[in-house]
Amino acid sequence: MKEKIIIIDFGSQYSQLIARRIREMEVYCEIVPLIDIEKIKNGEEKVKGIIFSGGPASVYEKGAPTVNPEVFNLNLPILGICYGMQLITHLNGGKVEKADSREFGKAVLEVENNDNPLFTGVKKSSNIWMSHNDHITELPTGFEIIAKTDSSIAAITNNNGIYALQFHPEVVHSECGTQILENFVFNICKCEKNWKISSFITEKTKSIKETVGDEHVLLALSGGVDSSVAAVLINNAIGHQLTCMFVDTGLLRKDEGKKVLEYYKKHFDLNIVFVDAKDRFLNKLKGVDEPEAKRKIIGNEFIEVFNEEIRKLKGQEGAKFLAQGTIYPDVIESQSIKGPSHTIKSHHNVGGLPEDLQFELLEPLKELFKDEVRKVGHELGLPDTIIKRHPFPGPGLGIRVIGEVTPDKVKILQEADDIFITELMAQGLYDKVDQAFVTLLPVKTVGVMGDQRTYEYVAAIRSVNTIDFMTATWSKLPYEFLEEVSNKIINKVNGINRIVYDISSKPPGTIEWE
Template sequence: MFNPEEFITEAIAKIKDEIGDEKAVIALSGGVDSSVCSVLIQEAIGDNLIAIFVNHGLLREGEVEEVTNTFKDKINFKYVDASEEFLTALDGVEDPEEKREIIGKVFIDVFQREADKTDAKFLVQGTIAPDWIETEGKIKSHHNVKLPSGMVLKVVEPVRDLYKDEVRQIGLELGLDKKIVYRQPFPGPGLAVRVIGTLSDEKLAVCRKANKIVSEEIEKEGLNKELWQYFAVLTDTKVTGVKGDQRDFGYLVVLRLVSSVDAMTAYIPELPWNIIRTMSKRITSEIPEVTHVALSISDKPPSTIEFA
C-alpha cells in the first residue's frame, strides 16, 4: 500500500542529495502535481527554489489571478507573461502533436531564460506516470516528457512514478489546501488541445467562455466532487443554426465529462439530463459564435480524455 509520509521523507532526502546548494526553477501551473512538487522542493532547498508560473496565452478564464493569489505569498513565486511568444509560435498550426512539440520547446526557452537570471541549474517538473506512459506508448506526447534536445537545465521529477491519486495523498499529507489537491486536471498545452485546428483570438475566447459555463454549472450542482474532468472542446466544424429567426452558421462545441481515479482509464458517468441541457442552452445563448452543442460519451480506452 502506498505510504505518503514515507514517500515525502525519502523524496526530500533524494532532492537534497540531487540539487544540493544549487538553485532550481519549477514549472508551476497551479495543478496538484506541480504544487506538490513545489512544496517538496521548497522543503528540501528553501528559497533556492524559484516557482515560475508562465502564462502561455492558453489558460482558462481567471486562471492567472487564481494561481497568482494562491501562491504569491506562500513560496518564492514569479509570474511570467509569455503569451505573445507562444501564440506567435503556434500561428497556423493545426496538428495537435505539432502544437505540443512547439509548446514544449517554447516552455523550455522561457524557463532557460529565467534560470539564467538566477544562475539556476535545475528544472523541476510535475511529471507523473501517465504522462510518460502515454508519450512512450505514442498515444499522445506530453510536452513535459518530450523535451527538446540540447537543453542545458538538468531535469528533476520528484513524482514521476506516481499516479494522480497518489500525488493527491501526498498533497494532503503536506497540508496543501483541498482546493488545490482536488483541482480539476488541466493539460499543460492548455486550450491549444481543446481548440481543434488552428488557433485564433476568437476561437480561444469562445473556448474560454464555454469552459467557464461548464465549470459553473458542474460546480453549482456539486458534481465536481464526482467528476475527474469536465470541460468544453471547440471543434473545427461549423453547423447551421437558427438565431432570431435568421439562419446562422457557427461553431460546434462538445462537452466532455469524465470520471477516473488515475487518468489511465476513464468512464462517462450518468449525469442529470437537466444539467446537460442547461449547459447547452447557456453556451448557445451566451456565446453568439456557437450554434450547436454535442456530448461526448466515449470512455478511455478507446478514447483519451482530451480530444487532441
C-alpha cells in the same frame, strides 16, 4: 534506511496493484525490473521480502524473463504470484506445462492447512481469481501443496520462506487476497508499519535541505497536482532558494495564470516568475490546423521559452537543480525489463534542455503513486481545488480549439469551458467524473435568437470516467444538468449557438479530440 518489500515485475498488468495493496498496509515497497543481489547482500538495501509478479510469458519458452537464482539463497521470504509461481517451480527442479484448458476468472480455493502462516485467518474455502494458461505438473524439489482448486495446484511452499500462488491475491475478486498478502508482509516478512505520509514529508523535507544545501532550485510550475505538490514541498524545505517558473501560453483555462499566481503567492509565499508568452504561442499557431503540427509547435515553443527564461535566471542565481513533479508511475513506465544494464529514459521535460544548461534533477515525489501525492498535498495544506484537479493536456486549449487556433476562438472556448466546469463544481459533479472540458468545433450552424437568424460555432461538451485514462467511458451526466449547461453557454457566450454532448468511449475515441 527504509525497509521495504521488492516486487520483481515480469510484465503483469497487476504489478502496480500489488504495490498499492502493500503501501495501503503502510509498508514501503518498490517495483523493479531486476534485482540487485549484491546490494541486498551487503546491506545497502534493507529488503524484508521479495514478490515475483505475474506475467504474460511462459517460463519454458526461450527468452522468457527470469531471475538470478542466487535470489533463493538470500534467506529472504519470497512470494511468487502466477508467472512468479511458475518461475519458482521452473528454477527449483519442478515442471511447468501448458494446461489443456486455460483457467480464467473465478475459482474456489481449498486450503489444506490453516496452520501455515500464509493462511492465518483465511477461510478453508473461498473465492479467488485466476488467469493462466500454464500449470505445474511436477512440484519443485522440497515443496508441498498447501492449497488447491478443483482443477489446479493453487499454493505451494517449501516451509523455508518460499511461497507461491497460482491465483492473484492482489485483485478484489480474491476474497481473502488482502489477508494473504498481509500474512506474507507481517507474519512472514516481519515488516513494520512505517510508511506514513506524515513521516514521508518530514524525511523528504530533511533530505531536500541536505541535498540542496545553499544552492538554488528551478521548477516549472504548471498548476497541475504534481508540480504544485512538488513546489510546496520544496518551498517548505528551502524557501526562496526555489524559483518557480509559470509560463502563460495563452492556451490556459480562463484566468488560470492569474489565479495560480495569486494563490501561491498569497498562501505559500512561493517565489514565482511569471512569463507572459501568449503572443508568441498564438503567433506561431497562425494558419496551422493539423493536430500533430499544433502539438509540435506548442511543445517546441514551450521548450524555447523555458530555456530563454532559464538563461536569464541562471545569470542571476545560477540554479544547480531542476525540480520536477515526476511520480512513481512515470518512473515505472520508463524502466525497461531487458536489463542487466537497464536504461532509464530521460524524462520528457528534460529532453529539450540544451547541453550547456547542466542541472541536477530533484524529483521528490518519484516514489509516490498519484493518490499518495494527493495525500501529501492535503497534509501540506493545498486546497481540494488543486489536489483534485482533472488532468489538463500540455498543449492546453491549443488542441481543444479544433483546426486553426485564433485568439478569438480561444476566448470563446475559455468562456464556455469556464461555465461547464463551474457548473460541475457547483452541482457536486466535478469529483464524480475524471476529466471534463469543452471543445470548440470549426463548424458554424444556423440558429435563432430573439427572432434573429444566427450563424455561429458548435461546441462539444466532453466528460469521461476512467481509472487509468487508458480506457474511458462517457459520463452519464443528468439530462437536466446538461440542459442547464447548454442554456447557460448559448445564452452567455457570444459565438456559440449550439452544444452537443460527446458520447464516444475510449477506445475507439480518445479523450481529447485532437
